Amino acid sequence: MDNIQEVVNLQREFFQSNATKEIEFRIAQLRKLESLLRENEDALHEAIYKDFKKSVFENYTTEISLLYHDIKEAIKNVSKWSKKKRVRTNLANLPARSYIIPEPLGVSLIIGAWNYPYQLSLAPAIAAIAAGNTVVLKPSELPINTSNAMAKLINENFNPNFFKVVEGGVPETTALLNQKFDKIFFTGSIGVGKIVYQAAAKNLTPVTLELGGKSPAIITENCDLKITVKRLIWGKFLNAGQTCIAPDYVVVHRSIKDQFLEMAKKEIEQSKFLVEEDNYVQIINDANVERLISLIDADKVYTGGKYNTETRIIEPTILTDITFDHEVMQDEIFGPVLPVIEYDDLDAIIAKIKERPKPLACYVFTKDSEAKQKVLDQISFGGGAVNDTVMHIANSNLGFGGVGDSGIGAYHGEHGFRAFSHYKGILDKATWIEPELKYYPHTKSKLKWIKRLIG
Incomplete structure (x- = not known):
């Protein structure tokens, strides 16, 4: 078992260096992932066939092709998604500018599912990278060959302080959930989703839960x-x-x-x-x-x-x-x-x-x-x-996500970027004037004007 606490600590140090906040860095990592997937397609096909006889046709159409789409969409749009967005300033705060700045949450944990092991592990990772986070990925241990394939592909080619696969079963997952993450993304059953949610609550960690139900x-x-x-x-x-x-x-x-x-x-x-x-x-x-x-x-x-x-x-x-x-x-x-x-x-x-x-x-x-x-x-x-x-x-x-027992939050496209981002609201106030209405001493005259201005 990896020293999980050390993995998380090193990722936190790397995130604090601000390297992942650079758009060029994110795009470079996404392009690298795409190249690795394309270069290793045959190995990925072989691994999933060993696990449950999923054919090249189905693996490409239901998993690999969707990852290529997600990567291309993120590369094309990440600069736009990351830009600060101007919003209207209300009367009480004039003169000023108001805007919202998307920022990455930090160190993210992604727990993948076994039924579409590549897509349900790497699609959230693509969203996390696009948003500027570091990633600890825990694939499902049930399709062991696909888990091994992803670990080999990622751990041999990415800086583990940025993107790391941790393999294993319940003990490793439990050890991961005992760490403090800035975001947890889980895909799986409702029962395990509740365990993940309870673990996240200890650190007030935001979660996305992609669960299921009788559709x-x-x-x-x-x-x-x-x-x-x-x-x-x-x-x-x-x-x-x-x-x-x-x-x-x-x-x-x-x-x-x-x-x-x-x-x-x-x-x-x-x-x-x-x-x-x-x-x-x-x-x-x-x-x-x-x-x-x-x-x-x-x-x-x-x-x-x-x-x-x-x-x-x-x-x-x-x-x-x-x-x-x-x-x-x-x-x-x-x-x-x-x-x-x-x-x-x-x-x-x-x-x-x-x-x-x-x-x-x-x-x-x-x-x-x-x-x-x-x-x-x-x-x-x-x-x-x-x-x-x-x-x-x-x-x-x-966007893709559940409601109630079927999940919390959504991802895919910009929805995925949002899932791994915090939107920071900023009021940028001018200094050339400062009305006295809100300041002490309070008077009836001031209250009268406040009622007129803001109702």
Whole structure:
């Protein structure tokens, strides 16, 4: 185990030198990271394939390409994001100028997740670097090969006083959380998120928590069913369902339920998840395989349901005749199991969803603008899409984050820069005049003028 306290202390010293506050320094580090990623793409592909058979195609499209996008966007915009911004000065403070200065928070801790190990570790790091922070990165230990690959890439090429990967499991994470950081960014489960939040509270450290929850997909009777099924099946079974914003369950209008199920089964068959080589990933470990198998009620299986514990493969599975009381509806599934609930009344199903913790995502498939607006207005969730799934994460202008149990704060694009910055408000006052109204002695005449000026 690294001497974690020393790592943090050296990063704090480096941050206090003000080196990271120079825009040229930040851009140089981002360019360096991009070059290293490109030079080591093959090694990154190989590592993640060893962990859970994620193909080159999926690794590039769902992880590496998003990192390239984030780096290019940060390099292009970091100067603009970092500039002081003039704001209006109120009457009571005239004559003066008012402005806001973004400044880096300091030494940041980023705890990554296992399901998209490169993207969910390095995307926050890119935002932290762009904002001028130092970074201690703790990748998930479950995909050990990707953790090793990131540690090798970063620790052999960056100054550890600026950017350092600390590998390990619970003991190392606990040791890190016992240190004082200026920012903690965590991606993972709600349970661990609460532990991180409690640890951060001891030092009043600001946090961003990217958690999860049971994200619903609502299908109304007048949707475009063909495109609905295609987009929903893709979003659900991408990464074998191990996606925090995957549709966790479907609520579909009773009048089209049977048709939906038939088309969903055909879409799964046409996608050839288990036929084409490298078209489907493994479940991350044996514990999650057993957990997911326990959720598959054989009497409720419409299609799929088979599994191989040795290869850690679970077929894309659809469960039907499900209610909110079934076991599969109690916690986030995080795997290739899709429960289908039918409904008659949209208002009633919205009320049912609202009874539960706020999800990270919500999707509505409909041609009815009134139904669409009702879902968007009445259900609180982190982010989502109309007539699509998952793809909102690809638009960095939207920001990405949860609400309530699904998380705190947001990132991507400028939202990520903001997550690792403090916005310092400055009043720059002129000295050539100084009204006497606020000074002692207080008089009725002064109070009268103050009421006239500022109400």
